Amino acid sequence: xxxxxxRPMFDIYLLEAAINGILLGxxxxxxxxxxxxxxxxxxxxxxxxxxxxxxxxxGMFYMVSVYHVPFLIAAVLTVxxxxxxxxxxxxxxxxxxxxxxPINQLLATGGVLAFLQALATVMFGIDFRNLGIRMPVIExxxxxxxxxxxxxxxxxxxGMVAVYLFLSRTYTGTAIxxxxxDRQIMPLMGVDTRKIYLVTSAIGGGLAGLASCLLxxxxxxxxxxxxxxxxxxxxxxxxxxxxxxxGGFVAAFVFAEIISIAGLYMDLEWGYVFxxxxxxxxxxxxxxxxxxxxx
Amino acid sequence: xxxxxxxxxxxxxxxxxxxxxxxxxxxxxxxVLIWAFAYTSWSVMGRFGLVSxxxxxxxxxxxxxTALLWNYFHLSPWFGVPIGMVLAVVLAxxxxxxxxxxxxxxxxxxxxxxxxxxxxxxxxxxxxxxTGGSLGYTPERAHAGGGLIAFQxxxxxxxxxxxxxxxxxxxxxxxxxxxxxxxxxxxxIAEDEDAAGAAGVNVTSEKLKVTALSAAMTAFAxxxxxxxxxxxxxxxxxxxxxxxxxxxxxxxxxxxxxxxPTVGAIITILLAEGxxxxxxxxxxxxxxxxxGTLLVVFIIFLPQGLVGVAWNxxxxxxxxx
Numbered sequence: 001x002x003x004x005x006x007r008p009m010f011d012i013y014l015l016e017a018a019i020n021g022i023l024l025g026x027x028x029x030x031x032x033x034x035x036x037x038x039x040x041x042x043x044x045x046x047x048x049x050x051x052x053x054x055x056x057x058x059g060m061f062y063m064v065s066v067y068h069v070p071f072l073i074a075a076v077l078t079v080x081x082x083x084x085x086x087x088x089x090x091x092x093x094x095x096x097x098x099x100x101x102p103i104n105q106l107l108a109t110g111g112v113l114a115f116l117q118a119l120a121t122v123m124f125g126i127d128f129r130n131l132g133i134r135m136p137v138i139e140x141x142x143x144x145x146x147x148x149x150x151x152x153x154x155x156x157x158x159g160m161v162a163v164y165l166f167l168s169r170t171y172t173g174t175a176i177x178x179x180x181x182d183r184q185i186m187p188l189m190g191v192d193t194r195k196i197y198l199v200t201s202a203i204g205g206g207l208a209g210l211a212s213c214l215l216x217x218x219x220x221x222x223x224x225x226x227x228x229x230x231x232x233x234x235x236x237x238x239x240x241x242x243x244x245x246x247g248g249f250v251a252a253f254v255f256a257e258i259i260s261i262a263g264l265y266m267d268l269e270w271g272y273v274f275x276x277x278x279x280x281x282x283x284x285x286x287x288x289x290x291x292x293x294x295x
Numbered sequence: 296x297x298x299x300x301x302x303x304x305x306x307x308x309x310x311x312x313x314x315x316x317x318x319x320x321x322x323x324x325x326x327v328l329i330w331a332f333a334y335t336s337w338s339v340m341g342r343f344g345l346v347s348x349x350x351x352x353x354x355x356x357x358x359x360x361t362a363l364l365w366n367y368f369h370l371s372p373w374f375g376v377p378i379g380m381v382l383a384v385v386l387a388x389x390x391x392x393x394x395x396x397x398x399x400x401x402x403x404x405x406x407x408x409x410x411x412x413x414x415x416x417x418x419x420x421x422x423x424x425x426t427g428g429s430l431g432y433t434p435e436r437a438h439a440g441g442g443l444i445a446f447q448x449x450x451x452x453x454x455x456x457x458x459x460x461x462x463x464x465x466x467x468x469x470x471x472x473x474x475x476x477x478x479x480x481x482x483x484i485a486e487d488e489d490a491a492g493a494a495g496v497n498v499t500s501e502k503l504k505v506t507a508l509s510a511a512m513t514a515f516a517x518x519x520x521x522x523x524x525x526x527x528x529x530x531x532x533x534x535x536x537x538x539x540x541x542x543x544x545x546x547x548x549x550x551x552x553x554x555x556p557t558v559g560a561i562i563t564i565l566l567a568e569g570x571x572x573x574x575x576x577x578x579x580x581x582x583x584x585x586x587g588t589l590l591v592v593f594i595i596f597l598p599q600g601l602v603g604v605a606w607n608x609x610x611x612x613x614x615x616x
Contacts, residue, residue, distance in 0.1 A: 107594055117580075
């Protein structure tokens with residue numbers, strides 16, 4: 001494509017970047033939702049959240065590319081697998097630390113981060129792997145939109161709606177929201193907190209599993225892929241206000257647009273740098289998150 | 296006995312290379328001492344509940360500014376290192392001031408500082424025309440005889456004494472902080488920020504002082520690491536992994552006791568080297584597998600760390616964490 005006839009082609013690139021930003025934002029919002037749910041309900045930060053996604057991506061890779069499981073069945077299995085990982089994480093690491101200082105919980109999941117990275121290195125090696133599925137690219141008036149991204153965006157939105165319906169329409173969902181509001185009172189009201197924590201961990205893990213099915217279509221998987229998604233997810237959650245799911249949703253799109261549009265003019269890494277600097281500046285302005293209520 | 300112990304340890308460490316100085320153990324000692332200094336620097340603030348995951352960033356700033364200033368402007372590390380330390384302090388204050396002002400503590404603080412080390416990592420990777428990106432960066436070799444100005448020494452023995460001195464000064468600084476008025480103020484803040492403020496403690500100022508000190512020391516450790524290894528890359532001197540490595544080693548050793556981070560450095564580095572020697576390249580990943588497991592086990596069962604537990608056993612009292 002050349003710039004011809006004096007009409008700058010620049011704005012169509014910008015539009016393309018903006019649209020890709022929205023598509024990226026959908027996936028980031030899905031990542032942030034899982035983490036926010038865990039934080040809001042259990043009051044724990046899973047620093048190793050992105051490493052759960054990495055394990056899910058390896059699960060997808062082995063099932064689809066090595067054992068030739070049909071994609072959809074593999075995706076369902078991956079969601080269940082990572083949900084189980086989430087439950088295990090809660091039982092083994094978080095549950096013994098529920099009454100410890102919050103920072104100890106965060107550091108313990110930091111240990112799990114190192115553990116999972118190393119486990120993947122030992123089990124799968126450090127090669128970059130991908131499914132080898134080439135998704136078509138949709139061309140709309142000189143703009144190129146990747147089908148994989150569109151699919152990821154749609155699925156992420158559907159996943160978020162499902163979680164929303166679960167939280168607002170079911171008895172367990174109501175109990176989860178109630179615990180997020182008051183951790184002390186709910187056990188007295190006859191809610192089994194242990195069961196609720198397990199269900200929440202399973203949902204948080206399941207969302208990570210769903211994200212891994214979508215990300216494996218766009219990115220190569222390797223043991224350190226978590227470091228690509230991890231920091232950005234935490235920053236989205238903090239920017240939106242930890243535990244504030246709507247705030248996280250908004251923040252995900254703001255971040256995605258910054259990364260995508262800055263990446264248009266410079267290297268992709270600078271997009272991340274701008275997003276991170278924006279994050280720190282926002283900490284000055286809105287320390288409790290974008291949508292924080294003034295107290 | 297307790298009073299004599301530091302002097303005996305010091306004398307043994309100074310005498311050691313005159314008795315035994317094979318290059319490889321010497322190299323290990325230098326590496327252990329540099330990291331022990333870095334972990335101690337982290338614990339200067341970490342022990343007061345200010346758990347920072349941004350120290351990978353400070354370490355990277357120290358390393359990269361020293362190397363870049365030397366290569367591009369031929370500025371001797373004697374000036375470059377202080378500049379790197381000032382930069383790290385500025386960076387630390389830019390983040391720590393709003394954090395303290397707006398009461399961002401606990402895991403919020405950890406996550407905000409995490410952004411800091413991620414920024415340094417990304418900037419070092421992204422400006423690959425200047426820093427060589429993820430391929431890494433090497434300070435230019437000094438001309439013959441210019442070693443002192445360039446702060447480059449080929450002799451392991453020289454490095455051993457430099458690292459030993461720096462480590463000892465690091466321990467001394469931490470000891471000074473632990474026995475100062477600031478420590479009382481910060482312990483009160485860690486217990487209850489409102490109460491401490493009401494009792495007349497200037498919360499923000501005390502926090503910023505100890506953060507600036509810790510960041511400057513960490514940047515110095517980064518510069519030292521760069522000068523010793525003569526090679527740095529974004530992944531080895533900055534980012535979350537380095538931050539977690541610092542927190543991890545300090546926790547394993549024990550953050551509330553002076554020698555804790557040093558013991559953490561000895562354990563982690565010997566573990567990694569041991570696995571590498573016995574398993575060769577097949578050991579790739581095994582050291583972190585053990586680290587990760589140990590970190591989880593320690594936090595659940597021994598949050599005071601090895602030295603902390605040993606210390607409590609010896610003195611027969613339980614130090615509240």
